[in-house]
Amino acid sequence: MYMQSLPTRFDPMLYVRRAYEGEGRLSLKTMARLQNRLLDQEGEITYQVAFGVDAQSIKFVRGQVTGICHLQCQRCLESVDYNLYQEFQLGLVRSEQEADQLPQQYEPLILDEDCETISMTDLVEEEILLALPIVHVHEEGQCSVKVPVAAQAPVVDQEQQQKPRVNPFAVLKELKDLKQK
Numbered sequence: 001m002y003m004q005s006l007p008t009r010f011d012p013m014l015y016v017r018r019a020y021e022g023e024g025r026l027s028l029k030t031m032a033r034l035q036n037r038l039l040d041q042e043g044e045i046t047y048q049v050a051f052g053v054d055a056q057s058i059k060f061v062r063g064q065v066t067g068i069c070h071l072q073c074q075r076c077l078e079s080v081d082y083n084l085y086q087e088f089q090l091g092l093v094r095s096e097q098e099a100d101q102l103p104q105q106y107e108p109l110i111l112d113e114d115c116e117t118i119s120m121t122d123l124v125e126e127e128i129l130l131a132l133p134i135v136h137v138h139e140e141g142q143c144s145v146k147v148p149v150a151a152q153a154p155v156v157d158q159e160q161q162q163k164p165r166v167n168p169f170a171v172l173k174e175l176k177d178l179k180q181k
């Protein structure tokens with residue numbers, strides 16, 4: 001059954017009672033907290049949500065967030081696409097105490113006594129913050145900065161580490177030489 005898309009702010013309990021399921025799109029431009037994590041704010045994010053009550057009477061909202069955003073490659077400092085995919089499962093609670101009692105599969109979404117509405121933009125923004133990697137670089141061959149051969153160091157390092165292992169033979173040889181004397 002088709003339902004109207006979510007308003008900017010809404011009472012989640014109302015949607016829990018309706019067992020609302022739906023999807024929507026949000027512009028990254030509306031998410032201020034993401035500004036210093038993204039290279040630019042181009043792009044749209046799609047979300048899918050489902051509200052309901054589980055077998056243990058826990059009121060929940062679950063769903064997923066997908067989209068493409070632009071990060072700065074930490075190697076060449078140019079733009080690199082990042083494919084966002086974040087699933088979430090939030091338990092709606094009234095206090096920190098209730099939050100502690102939630103089963104492990106739920107992250108708490110604490111509803112303020114004074115302000116019982118939530119914003120889908122805030123919720124999606126929070127999930128994107130959780131999804132973004134701290135460091136992101138182009139895939140091999142797509143970065144304008146080539147990794148220099150010298151930087152492929154493990155091989156060299158291993159050789160250096162293996163050198164001391166050669167020494168026992170030298171010691172053996174010395175012992176052999178001694179015996180022969």
Ligand SMILES: [Zn+2]
Pocket residue numbers: 073074075076077078080137138142143144145
């Ligand atoms: Zn790069």
